[in-house]
Amino acid sequence: MGLKNFESLLRSESFLLAAKNTLIFNAIGVPLIMLLSLGFALLLNTGIKGLSFYRSCFILPLVVPVASVILVWQILFHEHGALSQLLQHFGLPAVDWINSKWSLAVLVLLYIWKNCGYNVVLFLAGLNSIPREYYESARIDGAGLWTCFTQITLPFITPTGFFVLVLSIINSLKVFRESYQLAGNYPDMHIYMLQNFMNNNFANLNYQRLSAAAFLIFVVIGLMVLVLFRFESRIGRDLE
Numbered sequence: 369m370g371l372k373n374f375e376s377l378l379r380s381e382s383f384l385l386a387a388k389n390t391l392i393f394n395a396i397g398v399p400l401i402m403l404l405s406l407g408f409a410l411l412l413n414t415g416i417k418g419l420s421f422y423r424s425c426f427i428l429p430l431v432v433p434v435a436s437v438i439l440v441w442q443i444l445f446h447e448h449g450a451l452s453q454l455l456q457h458f459g460l461p462a463v464d465w466i467n468s469k470w471s472l473a474v475l476v477l478l479y480i481w482k483n484c485g486y487n488v489v490l491f492l493a494g495l496n497s498i499p500r501e502y503y504e505s506a507r508i509d510g511a512g513l514w515t516c517f518t519q520i521t522l523p524f525i526t527p528t529g530f531f532v533l534v535l536s537i538i539n540s541l542k543v544f545r546e547s548y549q550l551a552g553n554y555p556d557m558h559i560y561m562l563q564n565f566m567n568n569n570f571a572n573l574n575y576q577r578l579s580a581a582a583f584l585i586f587v588v589i590g591l592m593v594l595v596l597f598r599f600e601s602r603i604g605r606d607l608e
Contacts, residue, residue: 373580383581385557386565389472393543393561397476398536405484405532409491410521423492426485437482438549442466445474471556478546483539487532494528495521534596541589 377383412422429437444450447464456462465474502520511519544563547555553568554560562585569578 373576374584377577377580377584380577382560382568383562383565383577386560386562389558389560390541390562393472393476393479393559394537394540396472397479397540397543398533400476401480401484401487401536402529402533404480405487406491406525406529408484408488409495410517412488412492413495423489426488429482429485434545434549437478438546441474441478441550466551467556469556469558471551472558475543475547475550475559478550479540479543482546483536487536490528490532490535491525494525498524530596534593537592 408426416422442449445465446452447462447467449465451465452462463470465471498520503516506516506520541563544561544567547559547561547564548567551559553564553571555564562581566578566581569575569581
């Protein structure tokens with residue numbers, strides 16, 4: 369019976385759609401948030417004035433209640449929301465952003481806005497731990513900004529970057545809360561995630577499919593984390 373549950377699960381169109389959307393969301397959202405977080409951290413690390421103020425601004429999305437954030441997003445991206453009103457002002461048709469092919473972009477934007485600030489603070493901590501003498505010595509030897517970044521900054525923030533990567537993947541798997549409040553139990557097909565699939569099967573009391581899906585997701589996440597740890601250890605050895 370157990371193997372039949374897995375066979376039934378892998379033939380389920382809703383599960384395959386949810387798995388595909390989750391992979392697409394992670395493939396887009398995680399690299400974007402990593403690049404943006406590192407970019408903002410490098411910018412703030414240049415000694416810009418008002419650093420504490422900008423840190424507070426980046427942390428602010430973490431303390432704002434999710435319901436309030438969703439309300440703002442609905443005001444912005446509803447079919448009759450602010451963004452559609454702006455498009456109509458320029459003679460363009462209104463778009464139902466949350467219930468169209470743009471829904472994935474809206475959810476990725478929400479994920480980045482919600483989690484980018486914490487990643488920036490972590491990257492800043494990693495950047496501040498790099499001795500300034502290394503940069504001064506490199507500049508004396510004629511190294512430019514790109515050389516300093518690739519030869520000094522990247523090797524030293526690799527452990528921090530790995531931690532931020534794992535944290536970003538974990539947060540991407542928790543995006544169901546925002547997706548559920550934004551579009552309900554059965555959102556647009558582009559943002560129907562594995563979490564939606566799990567929640568709906570729990571509500572429908574389909575515990576066999578739910579258990580099979582939970583076990584399969586656990587195995588995939590475990591293998592992914594193992595590969596990431598192996599990759600980080602290999603990079604660490606190469607940098608030594």
